[in-house]
Amino acid sequence: MxxxxxxxxxxxxxxxxxxxxxxxxxxxxxxxxxxxxxxxxxxxxxxxxxxxxxxxxxxxxxxxxxxxxxxxxxxxxxxxIIGEVFSQPLMDLIGRHSRAALDYLEYRRELEGLTAELAAKRATATDRALLERIVADMREAHERGNFDDELHADVEFHSAIGEAAHNLILLHTLRACYKLLNRGIFFNRQAVFAFADYREKLLGQHVAICDAILAGRPDDAKAAAQDHIDFVIGAVRESERAGEWDRVSRLRMLSRGTGHDTQDGKGRMTSDG
Structure with a gap:
């Protein structure tokens, strides 16, 4: 057959x-x-x-x-069909205002906590095997230092948890969230991953979520998922601060090269006036 x-x-x-x-x-x-x-x-x-x-x-x-x-x-x-959850004008509006990124993560924190909790209760043997495979892919990408593969595995991991929760509304809501995230609507995930030791911490958090689901510990799975989003919220804020610091530093550098106060060859302050 x-x-x-x-x-x-x-x-x-x-x-x-x-x-x-x-x-x-x-x-x-x-x-x-x-x-x-x-x-x-x-x-x-x-x-x-x-x-x-x-x-x-x-x-x-x-x-x-x-x-x-x-x-x-x-x-x-x-x-x-998922792309129609948010209209293009709304996505453009969200993308122009950074405040939306934190609201998005706050929403995801509660959503993913519930999803991980249900997955720990309902995951089938097939669901658990898929989660283990994705975490193994994540580890491999991490060891190779491949950002793109690691980011892809990140989304696949959270999507697999959504599937393991066996709730259709949660599944499609999460897919809509991740679709927007992949488009960079809310924040630059590459920038968050670029911080020293953040990738290591993110990997550890994903492993903790997976372990709790595999062991059938709903409370631990929920807590691990919410701790993960709390960490991402902190990383996004740090990324925004670093971006602002870089912007100010560049402005200062430009100012130094436009005829304002500069240093002479001996490090003394001089003026073009």
Whole structure:
């Protein structure tokens, strides 16, 4: 029997509505993600064991519901349904005001605490194995000093906890949060990672969250997740302070080179006046 992946054979009734329902559930459960490409029409029809006309009817309905998008000659993809949580004007507005970054982290602190708590109670063996693999990837990226891979593993780690909590609303809310974070809407994650020993501390915090979830300790998992966000809040504030210090230092340097007070070769103050 051929591998059908996440798709299951449709009942003998073989209606388009059943195809629509199955794909909608895969979207709702987070199995299919934004941007995922569906198998080709022939292959998907075989996986679902339906005729191609029935499949076409189902895909057309899913497109009408704005859950799928088709590119002429390029296949069918999962639509960017999460991106619609925040409008573009709102994202632009948030990005122009740094205060929003701390509000965002405050929101995430409570959200991720609850998510980690539920994950410690509900994680399946598959969920736990995924978390262990991601932490191993995180360690490897950390040892190689690869910022991009480490940042990617960071988002994957928190997304996997969202999946392990087995709450659909939490799952999609978290994915919306991480999507905005990846776009740099709230703050520059690279800048936070750049501080000396911060990457080491962040890794330790991720390990602590993972260990608590794997051990089935909900209270410890919640506390570890919230401690992690508290640390990030402090790092963001420090990054903003460092940025302001750098701005002032540059202004001072420019001032020294524009005919104002300068030092002579012996370190004495002189004036062009």
């Amino acid at each position: 051929p591998d059908t992946g996440p798709f299951a054979r449709i009942s003998p009734m073989k209606t388009a509505d059943e195809v629509v329902q199955q794909i909608e559930l895969l979207l709702l459960d987070g199995v299919l993600r934004d941007g995922d490409k569906l198998p080709g029409e022939r292959e998907l029809a075989q996986m679902l064991d339906v005729s191609r006309p029935i499949l076409r009817q189902a895909l057309k309905e899913l497109e009408a519901r704005r859950l799928l998008v088709s590119h002429h000659g390029g296949g069918t993809y999962v639509a960017d």
